[in-house]
Amino acid sequence: MKELPKVYEPKNYEDEIYKKWEESGLFNPDVCVEKGVTEPKAEHFSIVLPPPNVTGTLHMGHAAMLAIEDVMVRYHRMKGDRTLWVPGTDHAAIATQAKVEKLVMEKEGKTKYDLGRPEFLKRVEQFAQESHDTIVNQARKMGASLDWNREAYTLDEKRNLAVRTVFKKMYDDGLIYRGYRVINWSVKGQSTVSDDEMVHVERPAKLYYFKYSKDFPITIATTRPETKLGDTAVAVNPKDKRYKQYIGQEFTVDVGAADPLKIKIIGVDSVESEFGTGALGVTPAHSAVDFEMYQKQKSAGNDIGIIQVLGEDGKMTSAAGNYAGMSVLEAREKFVEYLKKNNLLEKEEDIVQNVGTSDRFGDVIEPLPKLQWFVGVEKPFKIGENELGIKKGTEVTLKELMQKVVKKKQIEIIPDHFEKTYFHWIDNLRDWCISRQIWYGHRIPVWYPPEADQPGAGKKNECFVGVNPPDGNGWQQDSDTLDTWFSSGLWTFSTLGYPDLDAKDLQAFHPTSVMETGYDILFFWVARMILMTTYVLGGVPFKTVYLHGLVRDEQGRKMSKSLGNVINPLDMIAKYGTDATRLSLLLGNTPGNDMKLSEEKIAGFRNFTNKLWNISRFMLLNIEEPKADIKEPKAKTLADEWILEKLNTIVNKTSENIEKYNFSMAGEELRDFTWGDLADWYLEIAKVEGDKSEILNYILNSILKLWHPYMPFVTETIWQEVYGADKMLMVESWPSIVILNGVKNPLTSKREGSFAKAQDDKFAEGFEIIKNLISGIRSLRAEFKIEPAKKIGANINVGKRKGLVKENEEIVKALARLEKLEFVESGAEISLDLVGAVDIEKEKPRLEKEIAEIKKYVVGLENKLSNKEFVDNAPKAVVEKEQDKLSEAKSKLEKLEEQLKNLV
């Protein structure tokens, strides 16, 4: 065994350790089974990594995700589960394309049209490849135990086949349709933007009140005068007495558009009489709401017509007559001018308006009518064989499926309040527009015959939808690509072999165990995976959704380049090590809440990794011959029993916490045990008592295992330094829970047996010693007139903590301290401060207050227990518990009263 250096230097070990892990092949569950590490029939535990976009580099959010998932994966692997963690990356269609467009423009001064589709796509792919390599290597740096053999890309061949297969299935079931709709158009991006990709921005705007012409009876209000050139109706509330009489009438007005406008007055319930003038100019082509009105009127036999006055290039169309070719702002100015000139403008009002802008391109979204592909979420279809508890052949909608699986707890969301948000979102869900006018992505598997005009024409097109192109010449594939979330929605099963339903991985690892991701993509992604999986496989994609928060800077701001507050995980790894970086992301936060991260926090955990290193170092100095598979040894002293008991508890707690997704709690308690109980107390005692080789060996092995999921590198390093490289901690078995020489009473869950008894005896003995010590200090203080006592035995004061076990703990600590104290005292002077002192002035009122409170409490309990209703009706166990509490409180009261007496 090599001697460990004094300070742990992560960079000397990490890369080498990761290489060893990877070369061992043990990230792959099949290899684990082959090598006998995992039982072939063991339960499966699987996670599919939320694929990072290939647009960038690893950020703290990724790091947090990798750390959390790696904890679960390593824990389950050590526990003996067949554990799979599938890596992958996302093509992030719009984001990637936009980035490459920008790069090409910067470097070559060319647009994508200059390059042409095939050449441009080549550039994108090249960029994606490079970016992919970077990000994948960064994931390795984080220590992520991903099975790289199974790596997937959302845009590779296999995933493309899955996409085409699902598209066809949905089309055949009538769930995918093509429709002429008002969609969100980004002029700058020349593409549709989904509702989710829109960002609403508040900005000041003007509300113009005007009439189309002098003899038009109704004044309307608008913030978009230029689109009014495309108005075909005015909507009023049918109950509105002012306008009721006009409903059904048609007026012809000339505002300068190509043709005079025919404006029908229609009654619509949703129009608010109080807002503006209570009348709304209907522009079917340039407002989603108005378009819906138009459709409703049309299906009721009243075709009010639709006029598109704004084109995809952001300029007014020929339908806008005098205004054709102008930009939105020019047209607006000119139209307002026209209204003023003709005395049609009644007033202008300053208001604050919420406008939708494109997240990617930053420009204001223009609603435009366009032919698009949609997934109908409210269209009923007959469900096939399924594991959802729905009878085959029942008519359901996608929306219903999405609601059902969460409502019935077939999928659990952590933290659970996100379920509310989820349902709220689904209630408001509309048909999902899945076509995008961009080049990088899954091409829509639809072909049009040679004579058809495609896409975008209003004509009825015959088209072919298939997994593969149709036979015959001249067929042209739809030029659009699919929304990136369409392929992401298939991710849990497209990575496991779908569309081959018999694929080994699909059978062995689906549904996955946990989906761990940021809450910000609950709707984008998680909801879509649920949609796709319930529909395609008739099952759930995962059993649990664990949502982590966003990583923010110290002040709670988003980390961004422009703010210059980005903490780069790679820098932190270089400076403090991966383990410290992981701990800083795992401890001190709760699921679903954003976490604030600072460099100091990471530095703090670096200190802890070093502490663990030195704890191990010290233990190794006292272990004669380290054994990797040592059984739990017998305790020789009270301190031994105490630490073994503590260890046992922490094994329990850690396992339970990890399984309940309390990663932060698990780590914190383990840290308290390691640092507080083990290092600060037990190792100090060990120095005095000596002869602890076996126990130290046993504890060392246990804590290395317990810490391994959190700090894989330092623990594996120590393990291999001690036991050699052929023993890998990563696949050692998780510590099991051992029953000490006491047996737990199932009713009280209190330990009975010799250990408990020994503790009680020691308790009494220890209490006596402490009492003497304290009174000794008091008299010394009086004798030497030492300043008024500040505290006596604050840390050994038995009454400080509640509960028998904890009191015992204190005693064990106190005893150890007493020994230590004597040791120190033998040197020379008595250092009273080591024990502390009590401030009588403060102590007395405190005690009095507490006594009063407990008295009240006792009275309360007595009342409760003398209440017949309670005693008769409450379960026996509860009554007994209350009785226990009462006697406990009474004895506590006695103790306190005695304390008070002693004090005075």
Add this chain to the structure above:
RNA sequence: GGGCGUUUAGCUCAGUUGGUUAGAGCGCCUCGUUUACACCGAGGAGGUCUAGGGUUCGAAUCCCUAAGCGCCUACCA
């Protein structure tokens, strides 16, 4: 407008089904190098748990009201 979350020590946050003296880390103060660790050890100061009301013997915890902060969402033209 609708929804959700949050407010606990100077800072970052825990606090499991209401329970007796509300915890941790960092920071701060005092002291200290003894078989690992100064990236350390011992001790200490610091909280009317946002405010007000209610339920209860008992509330940081449950209910109501209000305020601050934050996020999501939306078809007030």
